[in-house]
Amino acid sequence: MIKKFCVDQIDVYINGEKILDHLSFSVQPGEMLGIIGPNGAGKSTLLKVILGVIKPQHGTVEITNEDHGPVIGYVPQSRAIDEEMPIQAWDFISLGLPHRLRPWLTKRDRAVIKETMELTDTSHLAKKPIGKLSGGEKQRVFLAQALVRHPDVLLLDESTANLDPKAQEEMTSLVRELCVKQQISALFISHDVHLISEYSHRILYLTRGHYTVGSVEEIIGNADLDVLYQLQHINDISSVATDVDTMRYGG
């Protein structure tokens, strides 16, 4: 479990353009922080900074663990995987284990993989090649690979974007349950306002150069967010659709 997860005053420039400006927030163990904002606001950049792939020009990301270095799990929206490669789900999940110079898996490694597959409901996919899985099954396998190393921090970059609404709900609910149970701090990017508001403990609303962190109620009530995601428009459409359905079926 992490002792401290703190993003402090980070600035990130990409090609001379300021993407993140003095961004600061902290995340508690077991907390799921939803991240929402327009395209190009720096949401994925933020996750890459936390992963250490991008170095901020200013500020720090401090993640400290009680007994060892922090372990970070990452689930992207999609992955460049050659679907013709004969790699089974079980083998794919095992890639996420901490890397030692031993080429084989120990009994303990196998037990950890089995336990993670049960947690993520992927046990029945164990022997299936990764290229033959559906979008939802693949995302669950990616999640299992991120979880198999027992992460302190879990980063989900629009990891449910390609799924149908039911699969989105199932996966996000599973992530939240695991975060609370295993005291994992999760950062979860999505453009689905319903999903973010339903499953996040708090929300980080990010626009280019500005940000707001607050409770679900505080952020969802934000007028800018209504404009960005056309929440009013969606409400209008759904009421029109209901009227049309009523007319069609003669209700």
Added chain:
Amino acid sequence: MLQMFHYDFMQHAFIAGTIVAVMCGAIGVFVVARGLSFITHSFSHIGFSGASFAIYVGWDPLEGLLLFTTVGALSIGQMGVKFFRREASISVILSVFLGLGILFLSLSTQSGSFTSTILFGSVVGISLRDVWVIVILTIVLLCLLTVGYKMLKFDSFDPAGAQAAGLPIRFISVAFLLLLSVGVAEAVQIVGALLVFALMTIPAAVARHVTQSVFMMIVVSAILAVVGVWVGLTLSYFTSAPVSFYITAFEALCYFLAIGWSAFKSRYQPIKASV
């Protein structure tokens, strides 16, 4: 048939060929997974130029092969693999090194026989000393491949996941290119610079279609490479046609059979599911 083993050159050919084939089969899986087939081809041309240079200055061809391919691997690693995957970059590298090879051969006094040896291989001309060098190099290479297996597998089959998990992907990339360069230098002696493809990529490409796990892909790829070399040596002994021809023909036949099998399987499976 066993009488061919009475000759020392055939014993050397079988030992060296088998060892190189195991190495090529194993390393080839990662070549295919990482999409480095054409970089492998570039290495063989760089190797050709290195061997020609060695002949020109009076070294052993393997020394020149190793020197040029390892320097090539470090340069490619430094500039980034993406740059070298570009078609134009590969064309330039192939042409420049082929040109250099021809230049060194024209400057040396023994160009004629060496040209065909380097370009097309000469497995039956391998001495006992060559066999020992190949054995030692292959053992070192396979040990390094075994030690780095997990990291290499992660980076080759799921590069995005490997980067996110904090693996030293740049180091892995350069280290693999170095292993590959040594592997190509060895294989050039068996199948020649122009046909390194045959042992380094075709068995792995076949194994991809007929196996269900990475480990089995490595095993099947190595077996196919070994069988290809044995078939090549045996048929060449009885017919006097070049070994490389039989090796490439055998591997190509396996490849087309595997593609056919894969197509048949994908057509048959939906029918089976609907019954």
